[in-house]
Amino acid sequence: MAGIIQLQTEVPGPRSRALLARRARAVPRGVPAVTPISVVHAEGAVLTDADGNRLIDFAGGIGVVNTGHRHPAVLEAVRAQLDRFAHLGFPVTTYESYIELAERLNRVTPGAHEKRTLFVNSGAEAVENAVKVARYFTGRPAVVCFEHGFHGRTNLALALTSKVMPYKAGFGPFAPEVYRIPYPYCYRCTNDRTGERCCMGTTGQLERIFATTVDPGSVAAIIIELELGEGGFVPAPAEYVEALAAFAKAHGILVIADEIQTGFGRTGKLFACEHYGLVPDLITTAKSLAGGLPLAALTGRADVMEAPHPGGLGGTYGGNPLACVAGLAVLDAMEAESLPAKGRRSGHRIRARFQEWAERFTCIGDVRGLGAMVAMELVADRRTRTPDKAITARVLAAALGRGLVLLSAGTFGNVIRVLAPLTADDELIDEGLGALEAALVATVGGDGAPTPWSPIPGPAPSTN
Numbered sequence: 001m002a003g004i005i006q007l008q009t010e011v012p013g014p015r016s017r018a019l020l021a022r023r024a025r026a027v028p029r030g031v032p033a034v035t036p037i038s039v040v041h042a043e044g045a046v047l048t049d050a051d052g053n054r055l056i057d058f059a060g061g062i063g064v065v066n067t068g069h070r071h072p073a074v075l076e077a078v079r080a081q082l083d084r085f086a087h088l089g090f091p092v093t094t095y096e097s098y099i100e101l102a103e104r105l106n107r108v109t110p111g112a113h114e115k116r117t118l119f120v121n122s123g124a125e126a127v128e129n130a131v132k133v134a135r136y137f138t139g140r141p142a143v144v145c146f147e148h149g150f151h152g153r154t155n156l157a158l159a160l161t162s163k164v165m166p167y168k169a170g171f172g173p174f175a176p177e178v179y180r181i182p183y184p185y186c187y188r189c190t191n192d193r194t195g196e197r198c199c200m201g202t203t204g205q206l207e208r209i210f211a212t213t214v215d216p217g218s219v220a221a222i223i224i225e226l227e228l229g230e231g232g233f234v235p236a237p238a239e240y241v242e243a244l245a246a247f248a249k250a251h252g253i254l255v256i257a258d259e260i261q262t263g264f265g266r267t268g269k270l271f272a273c274e275h276y277g278l279v280p281d282l283i284t285t286a287k288s289l290a291g292g293l294p295l296a297a298l299t300g301r302a303d304v305m306e307a308p309h310p311g312g313l314g315g316t317y318g319g320n321p322l323a324c325v326a327g328l329a330v331l332d333a334m335e336a337e338s339l340p341a342k343g344r345r346s347g348h349r350i351r352a353r354f355q356e357w358a359e360r361f362t363c364i365g366d367v368r369g370l371g372a373m374v375a376m377e378l379v380a381d382r383r384t385r386t387p388d389k390a391i392t393a394r395v396l397a398a399a400l401g402r403g404l405v406l407l408s409a410g411t412f413g414n415v416i417r418v419l420a421p422l423t424a425d426d427e428l429i430d431e432g433l434g435a436l437e438a439a440l441v442a443t444v445g446g447d448g449a450p451t452p453w454s455p456i457p458g459p460a461p462s463t464n
């Protein structure tokens with residue numbers, strides 16, 4: 001029976017290669033080309049490239065299309081809005097879709113308290129605004145973030161981002177009053193205490209960490225990804241999150257949950273906070289919020305969000321009408337199609353296969369993740385846990401050659417993450433996993449030992 005993947009040429013084919021060459025003459029190399037393919041059509045979790053190849057998409061536009069490419073309800077809403085108006089500027093004239101989406105987010109984000117929502121254009125901008133609002137409300141200058149965290153590429157967001165290469169190197173100086181503390185990354189526990197209760201998960205431990213970092217009394221906010229995205233799909237242990245929330249409360253520090261990658265069903269619940277019973281003061285969302293249109297949001301406690309004076313927040317494009325109606329359609333689809341639960345089920349399926357492979361391939365050091373936010377970490381040696389970035393790039397290249405698009409992650413570039421649309425059915429997931437398994441076998445052999453390989457144009461070091 002014909003599968004979903006159908007290859008007419010090698011991947012990348014001649015047309016993709018030609019466009020890539022044109023791209024190199026027109027676009028700076030700083031914008032990464034993570035895969036060498038050029039796409040002409042996308043539907044659900046299937047991409048058609050310029051050479052007529054049909055590929056399975058486990059990258060989902062870097063976690064933007066949890067509702068799948070070209071979700072019919074999103075298309076319909078955007079088309080109808082285009083016939084009304086494409087832009088007014090929310091600071092100039094009010095339109096209902098902005099308000100309705102703000103009301104919906106105020107309702108569906110964790111916590112029954114009164115909230116407000118501000119719309120901006122990108123995740124980085126939402127993070128910048130979270131810090132602005134937190135500083136204004138608390139009157140404090142400092143912000144605490146985490147090792148392995150990723151919060152965007154604008155200057156303040158970069159200061160909060162941890163990974164040096166390729167994000168930070170050469171781009172300083174960075175914004176001041178940003179302090180970084182260790183993330184509870186149990187597989188790479190700095191205290192060598194893997195497999196036990198999180199050794200950082202007490203307020204006492206946090207007090208100790210802060211004793212050498214920054215006075216908690218000068219900290220406006222702590223920003224955390226409850227499962228690291230770009231940092232390698234590492235979920236924080238529940239006891240750590242509980243201790244962090246208690247520590248923050250005791251010191252009058254606001255908690256910002258960065259749910260830009262974890263949000264909108266990816267972890268098997270609408271928001272990762274729900275796994276922890278965490279009610280953050282502020283929550284940033286973007287990516288899958290508008291099904292492919294650029295939109296980001298900052299939602300938070302009404303008293304905090306109302307602190308800045310009129311005119312202190314906003315922007316020309318924030319809350320674009322096309323994006324707002326798309327966002328409403330996305331939230332409807334999330335509910336109507338129970339996409340978080342569907343993602344939870346496909347997450348189980350993916351994790352089970354990854355765990356099965358971990359028995360066979362010694363290069364798989366760890367399998368982890370909440371819901372459909374699943375990843376495996378590849379190592380050169382299981383005992384030393386030495387990250388193996390080279391083998392990761394080779395597996396991804398081999399998967400692409402077999403018609404599967406997927407991304408790496410992790411500070412050390414050695415994590416394979418899955419961001420398949422939550423709408424994908426079992427048949428598609430299984431076929432994608434089949435291609436990944438074949439790529440693993442071709443790269444490392446059945447027993448996990450590296451085999452010689454021929455260079456297929458491989459992925460750039462990272463995305464976000």
Ligand SMILES: Cc1ncc(COP(=O)(O)O)c(C=O)c1O
Pocket residue numbers: 062121122123124125127150151152153225229230258259260261262286287464
């Ligand atoms: C957790 C997290 N925060 C912030 C960002 C930045 O979002 P954007 O690329 O839209 O600026 C990202 C992007 O990957 C992210 O994963």
